[in-house]
Amino acid sequence: SCVLFTSLLLFLFNLSLPLKATKHRTCMALKKYRSQDLKIKSFVGQLGYMQITDWEYSGGSYASNPFDKSTPKRTVTRSEDSIRLFEAVDPSEANRRLLLKEFPLKSGFELGKNELMIHSELDGRFDFSGESGTKPCSVLRGSLLADDSFSNPRFIDRWQTKFPNIAPPQTGNLWLVFDWESLASFDRFAGTKQEGEYLLDVLDRQRPFNRRKEFVRTMMFQALKSLSILHQCGVVHRSIGPSSLRMSSLDERSKSDLKVWFADLSFASKLSEVDSETFLKVAKEAKKAGLSDSDELSSEMTAAYLIREDLKSLGFAFLELIFCSLTEREEGSDEAENVNE
Numbered sequence: 001s002c003v004l005f006t007s008l009l010l011f012l013f014n015l016s017l018p019l020k021a022t023k024h025r026t027c028m029a030l031k032k033y034r035s036q037d038l039k040i041k042s043f044v045g046q047l048g049y050m051q052i053t054d055w056e057y058s059g060g061s062y063a064s065n066p067f068d069k070s071t072p073k074r075t076v077t078r079s080e081d082s083i084r085l086f087e088a089v090d091p092s093e094a095n096r097r098l099l100l101k102e103f104p105l106k107s108g109f110e111l112g113k114n115e116l117m118i119h120s121e122l123d124g125r126f127d128f129s130g131e132s133g134t135k136p137c138s139v140l141r142g143s144l145l146a147d148d149s150f151s152n153p154r155f156i157d158r159w160q161t162k163f164p165n166i167a168p169p170q171t172g173n174l175w176l177v178f179d180w181e182s183l184a185s186f187d188r189f190a191g192t193k194q195e196g197e198y199l200l201d202v203l204d205r206q207r208p209f210n211r212r213k214e215f216v217r218t219m220m221f222q223a224l225k226s227l228s229i230l231h232q233c234g235v236v237h238r239s240i241g242p243s244s245l246r247m248s249s250l251d252e253r254s255k256s257d258l259k260v261w262f263a264d265l266s267f268a269s270k271l272s273e274v275d276s277e278t279f280l281k282v283a284k285e286a287k288k289a290g291l292s293d294s295d296e297l298s299s300e301m302t303a304a305y306l307i308r309e310d311l312k313s314l315g316f317a318f319l320e321l322i323f324c325s326l327t328e329r330e331e332g333s334d335e336a337e338n339v340n341e
Contacts, residue, residue, distance in 0.1 A: 031142030046082035097180035105172035111266035112174035136229035187242035190324035222260035240313035
């Protein structure tokens with residue numbers, strides 16, 4: 001564990017150095033799909049999200065009574081609607097397999113629009129068409145805006161026949177169309193049953209643990225590599241968690257071919273365009289660090305803060321990965337008790 005943490009700290013130090021400038025490249029515009037262009041095959045799942053708000057009161061101090069519900073320190077609001085995922089194919093491209101993300105008009109449209117903008121920025125700075133190398137994130141092919149055809153009674157009837165337990169999509173919802181990818185992620189790794197290398201594992205009882213340790217190390221390295229590319233492309237993720245870290249395989253024997261990339265860029269932002277709320281937060285942190293009111297907050301300072309926040313979130317994801325993957329439950333022990341330990 002000491003070696004893992006030492007390696008992590010070295011990588012974080014290297015990634016905190018100034019970023020190299022990334023030139024724009026000529027790229028193909030993302031496709032504007034129509035409803036008749038795609039054929040939905042199956043429902044994959046859904047994503048929810050939470051908004052966490054930290055409150056301060058007049059004078060800059062928190063409420064003195066922690067049990068007073070009218071003056072909370074922090075509030076958590078869950079999303080009203082979920083972002084739904086579907087598997088689809090594009091018949092015009094030899095039934096190319098695709099992943100669709102549906103953002104509801106009422107509560108998710110702005111998130112979808114932001115993710116579309118971020119992917120457009122990345123498409124101009126990174127060559128996603130390359131077959132080799134590391135891709136930093138999911139590959140977006142285009143978008144679709146649900147038109148009036150989605151409210152057609154014939155469409156609704158066909159939808160309810162195929163998906164009787166899933167509500168039909170609404171007109172105005174935004175759909176993002178991605179290349180199909182592995183849905184394996186960091187949060188699924190610890191609980192995945194591994195095949196192992198039977199004879200060798202019997203001869204050396206330490207071998208399975210060493211194999212898992214090296215695979216976890218590779219997962220962390222590939223994640224840091226992808227995050228470095230995102231930052232060099234001028235983008236910060238801002239919502240990193242184990243579920244947003246996708247991987248090409250959960251098989252510990254595939255270490256040499258393992259790829260890790262980021263999904264779910266709905267909360268991402270450009271380093272060159274910081275919203276007012278983030279700017280105020282950075283200014284507050286800078287003041288705590290000794291910056292006077294007369295000093296100007298530079299764009300480099302703001303970028304450094306956002307990159308540091310990404311790295312901190314990734315560090316927590318790594319901690320969860322390490323403690324869930326590299327600890328073994330004793331026979332007969334309670335699972336909850338083991339997790340607490």
